[in-house]
Amino acid sequence: MSSLLRIENLSVFHYSDTERVQILSDVSIHIGTSEVFGVVGESGCGKTMTALSVLRLLPPGMTVEGRVIIRPSESQEIDLLSLPESQLPGIRGKYIGMVFQEPMTSLNPVLSIGSQVSEPLIYHEGLSKKEAIKRAVELLRRVKIPEPEKVVRYYPHQLSGGMRQRVMIAIAISCSPLLLIADEPTTALDVTIQAEILRLLMELQESTGMSILLITHDLSIVAETCQRVAVMYAGRVVEEASVREIFTTPMHPYTRGLLQSLPLQRGKKLNPIPGVVPSPRELPRGCKFSTRCEYRVEECETREPSLQRIKDGHKVRCIRADRI
Amino acid sequence: MREIILKAEGVKRYYYPRKGILGRVDHVRAVDGVSIEVQKGKVFSLVGESGSGKSTLARLLLRLEPPTEGKIYFRDRDIWSLKGELLKEFRRSVQVIFQDPFSSLNPRMNVYSILSEPLRIHELVRNREELTERIGELLQTVGLKVEHMYRYPHEFSGGQRQRLCIARAIALEPELIVADEPLSALDVSIQAQILNLLGELKEKKGLTFIFVSHDLKVVEYFSDYIAVMYMGKVVEEAAAEDLFRNPLHPYTRMLLDALPSFGSGHLRSRERGSIEITTRPSGGCVFHLRCPEVMEVCRREPPPLRERKGARVACFRV
Numbered sequence: 029m030s031s032l033l034r035i036e037n038l039s040v041f042h043y044s045d046t047e048r049v050q051i052l053s054d055v056s057i058h059i060g061t062s063e064v065f066g067v068v069g070e071s072g073c074g075k076t077m078t079a080l081s082v083l084r085l086l087p088p089g090m091t092v093e094g095r096v097i098i099r100p101s102e103s104q105e106i107d108l109l110s111l112p113e114s115q116l117p118g119i120r121g122k123y124i125g126m127v128f129q130e131p132m133t134s135l136n137p138v139l140s141i142g143s144q145v146s147e148p149l150i151y152h153e154g155l156s157k158k159e160a161i162k163r164a165v166e167l168l169r170r171v172k173i174p175e176p177e178k179v180v181r182y183y184p185h186q187l188s189g190g191m192r193q194r195v196m197i198a199i200a201i202s203c204s205p206l207l208l209i210a211d212e213p214t215t216a217l218d219v220t221i222q223a224e225i226l227r228l229l230m231e232l233q234e235s236t237g238m239s240i241l242l243i244t245h246d247l248s249i250v251a252e253t254c255q256r257v258a259v260m261y262a263g264r265v266v267e268e269a270s271v272r273e274i275f276t277t278p279m280h281p282y283t284r285g286l287l288q289s290l291p292l293q294r295g296k297k298l299n300p301i302p303g304v305v306p307s308p309r310e311l312p313r314g315c316k317f318s319t320r321c322e323y324r325v326e327e328c329e330t331r332e333p334s335l336q337r338i339k340d341g342h343k344v345r346c347i348r349a350d351r352i
Numbered sequence: 353m354r355e356i357i358l359k360a361e362g363v364k365r366y367y368y369p370r371k372g373i374l375g376r377v378d379h380v381r382a383v384d385g386v387s388i389e390v391q392k393g394k395v396f397s398l399v400g401e402s403g404s405g406k407s408t409l410a411r412l413l414l415r416l417e418p419p420t421e422g423k424i425y426f427r428d429r430d431i432w433s434l435k436g437e438l439l440k441e442f443r444r445s446v447q448v449i450f451q452d453p454f455s456s457l458n459p460r461m462n463v464y465s466i467l468s469e470p471l472r473i474h475e476l477v478r479n480r481e482e483l484t485e486r487i488g489e490l491l492q493t494v495g496l497k498v499e500h501m502y503r504y505p506h507e508f509s510g511g512q513r514q515r516l517c518i519a520r521a522i523a524l525e526p527e528l529i530v531a532d533e534p535l536s537a538l539d540v541s542i543q544a545q546i547l548n549l550l551g552e553l554k555e556k557k558g559l560t561f562i563f564v565s566h567d568l569k570v571v572e573y574f575s576d577y578i579a580v581m582y583m584g585k586v587v588e589e590a591a592a593e594d595l596f597r598n599p600l601h602p603y604t605r606m607l608l609d610a611l612p613s614f615g616s617g618h619l620r621s622r623e624r625g626s627i628e629i630t631t632r633p634s635g636g637c638v639f640h641l642r643c644p645e646v647m648e649v650c651r652r653e654p655p656p657l658r659e660r661k662g663a664r665v666a667c668f669r670v
Contacts, residue, residue: 218566219401219566219568219611220607220610223610223611223612245539245540247540248611248613249612251612251613252612253612285541286540286541288544289543289544290540291544291569292569293573294572294593297548297551298544298548300542300544300545300548301541302545304512304542
């Protein structure tokens with residue numbers, strides 16, 4: 029499988045007058061063509077920052093190091109991080125579509141659904157307004173919005189959360205992107221709606237062959253939808269493996285801790301990870317997880333482990349991975 | 353021995369957001385005729401999706417707002433007939449933990465004043481030394497430290513704040529705690545810590561819980577009894593294990609099917625879910641517009657909540 033997107037040694041720093049804080053450190057992720065790749069972790073682990081870096085949408089005051097390479101075709105490679113600002117609109121929405129968590133705030137409240145869905149079509153594909161609206165109706169039908177002819181004239185407040193998220197998906201896929209980045213696309217939704225949205229994403233993925241980068245805090249969603257997954261902690265990838273491997277033989281103590289935190293079996297006492305995620309300003313010197321790790325040895329506190337390949341397709345950032 | 357600590361009988365709560373020229377034209381039936389019995393020492397959960405009325409019901413049970421119709425009894429006393437000492441006693445015995453540990457603590461009060469307020473009002477301590485000692489104990493019980501006593505809420509993480517809310521709730525040695533989505537604002541690893549803490553408190557203090565949640569996995573793990581709510585009505589009520597092993601109501605089945613579970617791959621299946629419907633049908637079963645097994649009778653009349661295999665279900669199909 030060839031890689032569609034390669035995130036290589038991505039580091040993000042936040043500068044203020046007095047300090048420099050590292051938000052992401054050495055994140056490397058490869059996403060294959062037509063692959064559904066999951067990034068999981070708790071709040072503040074850097075999963076959203078990774079996605080925003082890919083789209084060059086980081087908030088002001090941040091600097092980025094590393095490379096993010098997209099391969100629209102066999103012979104073409106574009107480094108998104110070194111691309112001049114003026115060329116970015118040609119990437120966003122065309123090669124890469126994005127769906128955010130909050131369908132309430134990511135749609136413009138004063139524009140009709142039709143004009144929001146047709147905007148990228150007019151911009152990227154040069155359609156006339158009339159043609160674009162026609163395509164918008166088709167797109168809304170494709171994301172299973174009932175009565176799309178009517179809904180194009182609606183405004184966001186007239187739709188429920190689940191319907192708004194469908195509209196967001198319609199916008200994201202309007203120009204047939206190669207990659208869809210979905211950042212917690214169902215977190216704000218009820219379970220039955222969540223299932224419908226995830227099913228829709230999977231159907232669209234199968235019919236279009238696009239790749240999906242799915243960012244979530246919910247391991248069970250990853251288990252249901254992704255082929256490979258990266259677990260992030262404190263701005264680092266601590267483990268990367270196929271979904272099957274992560275759930276059957278997790279190797280990083282943090283991944284194990286996350287899995288043992290899930291209330292899967294009635295009455296069985298949970299074995300949660302002690303303590304809390306340290307703030308990026310107060311990270312420990314060695315392994316960033318060492319302060320909460322039950323397998324910690326002296327070396328963990330002084331030297332940060334690198335992401336090591338343990339076996340084919342399984343990488344772990346832990347010096348004791350093979351002994352625990 | 354089954355000892356019923358809290359009972360609701362035909363409780364309704366309607367809201368009238370708009371008034372037309374000819375009086376009330378529109379009302380929201382947030383809770384629409386709910387009867388439940390909560391056993392002492394058990395965890396009774398209310399589950400459902402947003403808008404199902406579970407939080408409104410919790411507020412009614414807490415006496416935070418009056419029901420439009422129906423009665424709620426705490427230890428066989430109508431909670432709206434309580435006055436004076438009896439009302440104070442009710443307020444001591446029934447405590448609450450809310451979803452958002454950020455907005456449910458006063459940012460201008462330190463931990464000491466947050467925890468001393470209820471103890472002082474209910475005169476459970478005799479002097480300052482006893483108060484300080486009691487607060488120290490409470491902090492340790494919920495896994496915080498004595499030296500946290502003079503800190504302010506903003507100095508704590510979300511999980512620690514929720515521990516603080518729990519400390520406040522158990523300060524008065526209550527019998528019943530209503531916990532409305534107490535884990536929803538927390539990360540997975542912190543959720544597990546809080547869930548363990550609640551479990552310990554239940555065991556050690558023999559507490560009764562009314563647990564409101566949309567997270568079925570957590571509910572399955574923590575509850576003894578579960579009532580599934582849909583549009584203000586209880587559509588199914590059963591012991592937790594039975595409900596998950598053998599869900600009877602089509603809505604319960606739909607909820608359980610929607611759960612992503614490890615490796616079942618059903619989200620990849622071709623099966624089409626019903627498109628969401630948020631409008632309330634004008635008659636018949638509240639669920640009939642979404643129900644995959646709808647019959648003629650479902651459109652005409654609402655199904656009564658009937659006993660069935662030890663559970664209670666409101667469905668003509670079962």
